[in-house]
Amino acid sequence: MKRHALSTRLWHWINAGALIILFMSGLTISNAHRWLYWGDYGFDPGDAWLNVMRFPGWLTLPARYNLAAARDWHNTAAWVFALGLLIIWVAMLANGHFRRDLATGQRDWRLGAWRAALASHRSKGHDHARAPYNALQKIAYGAVFGVMLPLMVATGLAMSPGFEPAAPWLVDALGGRQSARSLHFITTWALVGFAIGHVLLTLISGPLHLIGTMLHGGTREGART
């Protein structure tokens, strides 16, 4: 049995590409109005709760400020990201990946389980690629799949004046359009934090092997392929 299903591997790389485009074009969109507000309205920098830095060209897409092009990138990649998230959730529920690897039980929320998770990461000779996910991994991936990624879709939709008449309750639930915009920004950086941790832990725990399993699938039991 493969450790990573084909659907997981395809989604992982397509989603990584979409998120990079969304992130870089999103920084251009942030540069268009660098103040964040709470509530339904906000246009006066004096009312802002955060004055965002101007992101430099090497981080933005396109590199030279072009809001129209950034919106094209952002709103096109958004389809890939949102439909991909929907498909991977259906696949994870159907193939048991969610129940087997990601769903937490009561014991995953105990301090002891977290200590054990940290200890196992420090111990040499531990085969990360074959062990089931530990409590901290389950909680981290669960927060990403269950909260952060869906929140990016929800807050993105809530900023669209054409979508809002279809689901005005969504904008209300998020606290208004400018709150949705603030939450979109905050969740972006939470995901950036996750991505940095994700890449660092991969680098510490055998990057070639782990990247390999995310490409060809690897094996769940038995010797490494």
Place this chain on the structure above:
Amino acid sequence: MTSINRRGLLAGLGALGAGACSDLHKNETAQDAFRTAEEWHRAAHRMLAVRERLAPEYAPHERSPDIRGNGSLTVDSPFYREQLASGFPAWRLAVSGLVRTPLSLSLEDIRALPQRTQITRHDCVEGWSAIAEWRGPQLGSLLDAAGLAPEANFIVFRCADELYGRAYYESIDLVDAYHPQTIIAHELNGAPLPEKNGAPLRMRIERHLGYKHAKYLTAIEAVASLDDIGAGKGGFWEDLAGYQWYAGI
């Protein structure tokens, strides 16, 4: 609903992978993917929100203290200055193009029509929002009065203001033209429309971003196609900088 170019999207998804190249957005395949995505957004919104669903309306106390002026803040002509000073007695709004009876309306004519008052949120493409009360006749009633020809597919808004030496204009389809909240506003928060917000007349098209809401309105023109208007992309910012014609996102 326009047909969706699936091959364009697939090819474009391939191009997305190479997003690091900053000029890639000028690539034809990327452009195809962008237009397809825009069309999908429009189709999805129309499917989910149907034709008549309203944008949220707010209570008077939920209004923002001001509504920021953006883009053109005035019209740079002696005629405009003189009209602004005297309450626009000679201002005319033409309703023309593919209509049976072209109209030419004064501000008085427009105030005499049945009015709609709505407190709505203005969302700028830059990201900010403001809430204000707008008042004016529905565009649909004007089009009915003029008698829209069956060949008409789009409504073009002609404006008195110029930016970068070009006349501002915008356009929408008939679904948005006949949407109940699409009005020709002559009042903002109970007072005549201020100069910076498009005096004496501006469009409110509430399910779109601000650049669709043409200010300093002089004419409403029914057309079959947008190809021969301006540079053919349906609006000032669309022509000048590639902004999306569908501005519901």
